[in-house]
Amino acid sequence: MSTITLRRAAYAAGGAIALTLTLGITGAVAEPANPECIAPAQPGGGFDITCKLAQASLAQSGALTEMMRVSYMPGGIGAVAFNTIVGQRRNEPGTIVAFSGGSLLNLAQGKFGEYDADAVRWVASTGTDYGAAVVAADSPWQSLSDMMEAIKADPTSVIIGAGGTIGSQDWMKAALTAQAAGVDHTAMRFVAFEGGGECATALQGGHVNVCMGDVGESQGAIDGGAPLRLLAIYSAERLNGSLAEVPTAKEQGYDIEWPIMRGFYVGPEVSDEDYTFWAQAFEKAMADPGYAALLEERNLQPLPLTGEELQATVAERVATYRELASGFGLVQE
Amino acid sequence: MLAHQWGHDRLSQEIRPGVLLGCSMRILLVEDDPDLATWLSRSLLRRGLIVEWEDDGKLAERRLKGDSFDAVVLDLGLPSLGGAALLKRLRANDDTTPVLIVTARNDFSERIDLLHAGADDFLSKPFAVEELEARLAALVRRSHGRARGIYQCGPLIFDQNAQRFTLDGEVLALSPREHALLRVLVQRVGEPMSKQQLLDRLVPTDSDLQLEAVEVIIHRLRRKLVGAGVQIVTLRGLGYFLEATDGPG
Amino acid sequence: MAPAEEPSQRGLERPLWITLALWTMPALVFLLGGGLLFSAATINDLSDSAYDRSLAGAIRAIDLNVSTASGGIGIELPYPLFESFQATASGEVYFRVSTDDGLVEIGDALLPAPPMLEDGEFTFYDAVYLGRAVRVGASKRKLEEPLYGASQAQSIVIEVAETTGSREAFRERLISRAIWRDALTVLVAVGLLALGVRLALHPLTVLKQRLDLRDPDDRSRLDVVGLPSEVRPLVDAVNGLIERYHLQGEAQRRFIDDASHQLKTPLAVLRSQIDYALxxxxxxxxxxxxxxxxPVTERAARMTSQLLSLARARNAALLDTSASAPVDLATLAGDVARLHLGQARRRGLKIEIEAPDEAVMGQGSEALLFEAASNLLDNAIRVSPDGGRILLKAEADAPSSVRLRVMDEGPGMSEEMLGQVGERFHAGWETQNGTQTSTGLGLSIVTVIMEAQNGVLILANRPEGGLVAEMRLPAADTTKPLNTPRRR
Structure with a gap:
């Protein structure tokens, strides 16, 4: 405890010095007014966590003096928010919008309306999540194979919940797993939710049998006391900490990895200065020594990318997703 | 021989052969009343006819299939096969033996039906035996004539095969029209025919003949037949017919 | 019996209740079946509207939980709502909420796409989901404000589907109840009908009993008292029949009287003759x-024959009204002449016929008129001298009557005899030529026949000697078709 407090004090001090120095060095870039992080989902989901992470890390590192506000704009796993930013709120220097790998997947499929990845300016990636399959704590399934057997036996008896509809990343995870198991993915019974949080609620209520979600929000819910259990994590190796108890999909015989980038973008007409401000602010936040703990709390892994590097990575990811999606015949022209 | 001919009764009788074109007439009597059959047969035998008797319709039918008779005297009310049915079966088997029906029933429509069914004559009971014999003779004569192609009325004979008329043995000379007309008359001895009927039977071969011409031909024929023992009788409203001058034959 | 007659005969012989049943049951079944189909359609519509209302309720509940306050679309999961819904529906419920621009989709993603939806209206339709029949309710509602600055406000599409199990069960219960009800109705109706027929036909049983109780000699008419009006024509017909049969019975009695009286005389003569001969x-x-x-025997034979003819002629006059038709008297005369020609020619008699060129048509029974003319001609032949002439003349007498006259050259009839000829004959007989006899019977026969044809027999002596017997009858109704073929 005292170590942490000390560390925090050190970080805070360091952060303040860094900020002053930065301000002093650059002199010009001012903090935009009314900093707002839009989580394009209902509260409690992955986007909420992402925004809260930004809120905490920016404040902790001193990159932002004003406390960032988190607001919610659910709809289409970010589609509505994306369209709103691009359509109506093109130049709000204080507004950043959370995105995830799932958003990119939907964007690759043309589900964000008429816009593509170039319509916004990708600012930073603050970490990476991994896909997970979550069941109720009292579920009879102990492994992905159990689930697949159940689906094979009677496809309509297994209700698979996911944030996002067909083609979303959650659906994709289920489809890839089914493919690997030799199950016809089109036979899966699938219920879409706006976000992982809603799926978890439904899972607890017994309205779905499994949620294809993310480690971040799922473990977060479990930590919060929800009677849920991770069935598998779609990562290359087991994760650290308490997550080390959860087997990977690969271990269970399903060679599928699903990392989920979590980051932010700003409107297309935000000025370069504001854009740079945000990029630098995140750099600072992620460089802060206290950042790792923030990640760990949220069951996320580090993936610090900003600015140009992030834009390039995003474009690459979108292209990859597009190929994957067209393999499933999902790309809308 | 007598017993064989009688079949059912034995009574010796004198046989005087009845003359009809040189042979005795052979009659099958089909009658179920034994008294009537007995006395009738005796009377006919007396007159020289040969009479065989059956009292049952089916037996009579079988008899007719096996033997040939000159004529059949048929009662209507018979056991097993009625007279009318027997007649119809006979005609259906192409048996042209002349049939004279005797019956106590007086029904006129029945009489007409039977004549249509192929009966040749009809006599109601009770009848005089002479009447029966005369009618039988007429029937037989007609049928014999038809069978052989020889038609006769008194001394006048027509040979169909030779197409020749003879009067008392001598050939009669006739014009073609006279020949044609006389032939029609001799084939229907005793049946009156009107001028129109005669004309109808002549016209196919002779198309420009008129009704008045028929009268002329009749007149000429009469002249040729004067005193010959046969005459053409005219009855107004009925027509012309041939008749032997000693009465209807 | 020609085969073609049999089926219709059999049809008439069928018991009445079977005929009624064959007529009414199919009609009843058809009608009730039709009603049932109609009811089924109505039941389907009603049950649909009832069940659909709860679907609409669910849709509205979901709709209420859609909020766009955040600038996006927030939808609260309807699972708690569905729990109560599913409990009552005893089936499964699925849902989907989406925007019409495809940006948002929540719920059962594999529900079949809805048909064209009208904005603000509920649409209900049947579909198949996960291999089961479902009923889907869908609604489309425009958002007040367009999202994310779009030019037009998007619409929210909410679909709620439920399995139709309980709906179907409900319908089946109703329809099977309807079927039972209808079947019962048919049975009861048929039962009542059968009973009704029995009761309605009871008067016929009463009638039968009355008939059975009658004395065969009873001439009185059947009583119609206490019988329904439909049966009266039958009773009247039976009464007519009774009357006719009585008349016929009387005629037969008279015949027996006449015959026994008439035949006794010649038989008595024969007996005395036999005694004498022995x-x-x-x-x-x-x-x-x-x-x-x-000759005595011949007379007896002839008399018997004529008595029979007379009896038959009386019968025909009583019963046979259907054989009346137009008859050509000239043709008739020719046929009668031909029949007797042989007999006439044997005595050298001439028979001649006079008739006008146009047909002389009388209305009557051909067979009876033939018999009458035959009797007259027979008499004429008997009384004619050898070589004499008999003339048959057919002609129109007045505009509405025709006649056939038989004229002979015999001795004629005494005035007394002329007056006495009638139905009730007298055995006046004249001897001619020793063996020929005549009886009044022949003329009685002709009289009876002519009266039956609405005609008359008129006898008169000819001025030149001989008898003229005239058969006068009404002229034929020329509007009716000719029945007798003209024979030449």
Whole structure:
């Protein structure tokens, strides 16, 4: 405890010095007014966590003096928010919008309306999540194979919940797993939710049998006391900490990895200065020594990318997703 | 021989052969009343006819299939096969033996039906035996004539095969029209025919003949037949017919 | 019996209740079946509207939980709502909420796409989901404000589907109840009908009993008291029949009277003749008596024949009204002449016929008129001298009557005899030529026949000697088709 407090004090001090120095060095870039992080989902989901992470890390590192506000704009796993930013709120220097790998997947499929990845300016990636399959704590399934057997036996008896509809990343995870198991993915019974949080609620209520979600929000819910259990994590190796108890999909015989980038973008007409401000602010936040703990709390892994590097990575990811999606015949022209 | 001919009764009788074109007439009597059959047969035998008797319709039918008779005297009310049915079966088997029906029933429509069914004559009971014999003779004569192609009325004979008329043995000379007309008359001895009927039977071969011409031909024929023992009788409203001058034959 | 007649005969012989049943049951079944189909359609519509209302309720509940306050679309999961819904529906419920621009989709992603939806209206339709029949309710509602600055406000599409199990069960219960009800109705109706028929036909049983109780000699008419009006025509017909049969019975009695009276005389004569012959000493006398017996026998035979003809003619006059048709008297005369020609020619008699060129048509029974004319001609032949002439003349008498006259050259009839000819004949007989006899019977026959044809027999002596017997009858109704073929 005292170590942490000390560390925090050190970080805070360091952060303040860094900020002053930065301000002093650059002199010009001012903090935009009314900093707002839009989580394009209902509260409690992955986007909420992402925004809260930004809120905490920016404040902790001193990159932002004003406390960032988190607001919610659910709809289409970010589609509505994306369209709103691009359509109506093109130049709000204080507004950043959370995105995830799932958003990119939907964007690759043309589900964000008429816009593509170039319509916004990708600012930073603050970490990476991994896909997970979550069941109720009292579920009879102990492994992905159990689930697949159940689906094979009677496809309509297994209700698979996911944030996002067909083609979303959650659906994709289920489809890839089914493919690997030799199950016809089109036979899966699938219920879409706006976000992982809603799926978890439904899972607890017994309205779905499994949620294809993310480690971040799922473990977060479990930590919060929800009677849920991770069935598998779609990562290359087991994760650290308490997550080390959860087997990977690969271990269970399903060679599928699903990392989920979590980051932010700003409107297309935000000025370069504001854009740079945000990029630098995140750099600072992620460089802060206290950042790792923030990640760990949220069951996320580090993936610090900003600015140009992030834009390039995003474009690459979108292209990859597009190929994957067209393999499933999902790309809308 | 007598017993064989009688079949059912034995009574010796004198046989005087009845003359009809040189042979005795052979009659099958089909009658179920034994008294009537007995006395009738005796009377006919007396007159020289040969009479065989059956009292049952089916037996009579079988008899007719096996033997040939000159004529059949048929009662209507018979056991097993009625007279009318027997007649119809006979005609259906192409048996042209002349049939004279005797019956106590007086029904006129029945009489007409039977004549249509192929009966040749009809006599109601009770009848005089002479009447029966005369009618039988007429029937037989007609049928014999038809069978052989020889038609006769008194001394006048027509040979169909030779197409020749003879009067008392001598050939009669006739014009073609006279020949044609006389032939029609001799084939229907005793049946009156009107001028129109005669004309109808002549016209196919002779198309420009008129009704008045028929009268002329009749007149000429009469002249040729004067005193010959046969005459053409005219009855107004009925027509012309041939008749032997000693009465209807 | 021609085969074609049998089926219709069998049809008439079928018991009445079977005929009624065959007529009414199919009609009833058809009608009730039709009603049932109609009811089924109505039941389907009603049950749909009832069940659909709860679907609409669920849709509205979901709709209420859609909020766009955040600038996005927030939808609260309807699972708690569905729990109560599913409990009552005893089936499964699925849902989907989406925007019409495809940006948002929540719920069962594999629900079949809805048909064209009208904005603000509920649409209900049947579909198949996960291999099960479902009923889907869908609604489309425009958002107040367009999202994310779009030019037009998007619409929210909410679909709620439920399995139709309970709906179907409900319908089946109703329809099976309807079927049972209808089947029962049919049975009861048929039962009542059968009972009704029995009761309605009861009067016929009563009638039968009355008939059974009648004395065969009872001439009185059947009583119609206490019988329904439909049966009266039957009773009247039976009464008519009874009357006719009585008349016929009387005629037969009269015949027996006449016959026994008439035949007794010649039979008595024969008996005395036989007695005499048996007691005679020499064969010549016996033979003479035998010869004398012959004409008596002939007379008896002829009389018997004529009595029968007379009886038959009386019967025909009573019963046979259907054989009346136009008859050509000239043709008739020719046929009658031909029949008797042989007999006439044997005595050298001439029979001649006079008739106008146009047909002389009388209305009557051809068979009876033939018999009448035949009797007259027979009489004429008997009384004619050898070589004499008999003339048959057919002509129109007045505009509405025709006649056939038989004229002979015999002795004619005495004035007394002329007056006495009628139905009730007298045995006046005249001897002519020793063996020929005539009886009044023949003329009685003709009289009866003519009266049956609405005609008359008129006898008169000819001025030149001989008798003229005239058969006068009404002229034929020329509007009716000709029945007798003209024979030449």
């Amino acid at each position: 007691r005679a000493d020499d064969p010549t006398t016996s033979r003479a008596v035998l010869e004398a017996m012959r």
